[in-house]
Amino acid sequence: MNRRSRVIKRVRIGVLILAGLMTLQSLLLVAGAWRNDKAIERDMGVALAEVLSAGPRRSTIEFVTPERVTYRPELGVLYPSELSPGMRIYVEYDKSNPDLVRVQGRNASLSIVPAGSIIVVVWAVAGTVLLGLAWIQRRRAVPVHA
Numbered sequence: 001m002n003r004r005s006r007v008i009k010r011v012r013i014g015v016l017i018l019a020g021l022m023t024l025q026s027l028l029l030v031a032g033a034w035r036n037d038k039a040i041e042r043d044m045g046v047a048l049a050e051v052l053s054a055g056p057r058r059s060t061i062e063f064v065t066p067e068r069v070t071y072r073p074e075l076g077v078l079y080p081s082e083l084s085p086g087m088r089i090y091v092e093y094d095k096s097n098p099d100l101v102r103v104q105g106r107n108a109s110l111s112i113v114p115a116g117s118i119i120v121v122v123w124a125v126a127g128t129v130l131l132g133l134a135w136i137q138r139r140r141a142v143p144v145h146a
Helices: 003-042 108-141
Strands: 044-053 060-064 088-094 097-103
C-alpha cells in the first residue's frame, strides 16, 4: 500500500467517524427533548406567559405560577418557533424545576424533522466525499500507458 492509498484510507475513516458523531449528536438532541418532555409531564404545571423576546432558537418568557411566583427561565422556552414579543401564550413547566418550560401543545416530536434533516445532509455530504475518494483512488490505480 503506497502513501496515497494510506492517506485516502485515513480520510475515509475520518469522514465516517465525523458523520457518525454528527448522527449521534442529532439522535441525542431528540433524546434530550424527549427527556425534557417526560420531566415536565411527571410534575406538570400550566401558566399564562408573556413572550419578552423571540428568536428561531431561543425565546425569553415570563410567567407567574399559581403560587404567585414569577419566573423568567434562564434558558428560555422549549420549542420557541413562531413566537413574537408581546404574545401571551400558555406554557407547561416542571413544578420541581420551573426553569424547564415548553410552549403548551408542543413536544419532542418537533425535534425529529430538524435532527433527521441534519442526518440526511451529513450522510449525503459524507457519501459524496467517499465517492470522490473512491474515484480518486481508482483513477490513480489505473496504469497510464504511453
